[in-house]
Amino acid sequence: MSMNRREFLKIAGISTIAGLGSVSLFSRLQDKTLEAAPYLQNPEAMKARRWGMVIDVSKFRDEDYKKVIEVCHRTHNVPDFKNPKDEIKWIWTDTFKHTFPGQEHEFMPQEIKERNFLLLCNHCANPACVRVCPTKATFKRQDGIVMQDMHRCIGCRFCMAACPFGARSFNYRNPREFIKEENENKEYPARMIGVVEKCTFCTERLAIGKMPACVEAAPKGGLIFGDMDDTNSEVRKALKENYTIRRKPELGTEPSVFYVIGGNGYAVVPEKS
């Protein structure tokens, strides 16, 4: 094949442009720094390779749950719409049957059948919500926390369809009108209409060296929070000493929230600490 100088230059020019273009495109696609990250690190900040939680349900009574839920929802300006259709919740309770579908049987201890369990985002190691999000608005942080960027979310609700744990809520209405003024936490932002939200393991508190709000509000030993990668952490000790179960482990999402069902085989009414 013969080509003159002019043709050669033309082809060379076009291929250079195409090459440079694709290189910059691919480097951008792989650029991990696109994820939102705090620019200022507080020296007090709590750090982990993978945050996890053990919930010892034997330590809780219904009023303890109520307190934990209220503290979380107040801390994060979670609105109360007073109807289940528009409901937003970060942490809530349900029965064994609904928390662990398919695990219940008719001869279970009545106590466990009737007991309530605490539910929240599982901060899965292999989260389906992150996989499906078309804008990376929901993403996994390096410490394992599954986070949500409220300013990028387009409100497509693919993550709500994908989450096997029903952990996500959508702002079907403007939430600001449903946060009572006396309950409002001025330190934490309210969300806007049309975005998805959920539990964040209190990243804003971890960043200043505080435990998540629910952990602080829970009865002693009820919620154990720590680094699952650290063999000496409280969480790992609790996991070693107790038989724990997770919600829907068969789906492979690797939840980071574990449940101790009734401590010594049976659920016992906890002593007041």
Added chain:
Amino acid sequence: MLEKALTGSKKYWTWIFFLLILSGIGTFAYLKQFSYGLGITGLSRDVSWGLYIGQFTFLVGVAASGVMLVLPYYLHNFKQFGKITILGEFLAIAAVTMCILFIFVDMGQPMRIMNVMLYPTLNSVMFWDSVVLGGYLFLNLIVGWTVLGADSKGIAPPKWVKPLIYLSIAWAPSIHTVTAFLYAGIPGRHFWLTAIMAARFLASAFAGGPALLIILALIIRKFTKFDPGKEAVQTLGKIVTYFMITNVFFVGLELFTAFYSGIPGHMHPFKYLFVGLEGAHKLVPLMWASVIMAIVSLLILIFPAARKNESVLAVACAMVFLSLWIDKGFGLIIGGFVPNMFETVTEYWPTLPETLITIGVWAIGFLVLTVLYKIAISVREETAGIEIEH
């Protein structure tokens, strides 16, 4: 060629005006939704997708079905489709337009829609769906417009359009496959987690889309001087028959796996849809209407004698279309959400504003379709008798 849409009979303008009113009402309802939020719909924390996403899913199928005209003509030289491939391509354009609008009205933050392109996320099926749908719209616009333009001048279309036509043939199944992957790749939703989802989508698309094309062809023959052709309609009828049989077969496979395995999670959505679950049975009448129409339409379609009567064929096609619209535009989405992730039942039913917005989007789609078909038919009327060379 657009000027051809600006002149028309009184009937044409009445129809256009009617569609404009419906889309106006839909737009007004959408403005309400825009300020109030999606809380204005019947959607909830438990059923977070509904009528909008159902329509989107169904219409992707309608869009893909254009290939049922394009493929036999360009790959098998089936001459009878030569003059009507344009109807398939223009139907695809109108259908994809509706798809995009249904996604738009379903979004919580529609002003951020470009985020999908600004932060391309290769692991998200939704990103790929927007890519394949955009590509399909583009291909059909270019191909349809160029070929029709050449036809109107009585010349052969330019050579560069052929590769695009072949690409569009391969592209059509991809749009519905990727749309099926939106559902079939989600852990924990038993109703959707099935490997046959994409195949089922394609079967129902290639039944429902051509059924609509037959009805449109018969309407065109009645109201214009362009005859899409008796044999073309009959061949489309065969396509509808085969794919409807395939679709019903695929649904049967789903039922077998769910009920013979006896796994509760797999049975529950089917139970909810067809007999009701825990006292909730809002969708039961609709789903049975879908089943009955599927059976009756098949009983008509599989007998050539019945199918050959065009009025009977039209009735069968209307039933196929409605049956699949219920099955895919409604049951498929809701069945994925009921029961929910806690195995409890929250029902869904669209609200009035939601319904008006849905009708509005359909009206805009039919407006696009009417204008495009008017242009295509005007060209065909003007060039009647002249052989086309593609």
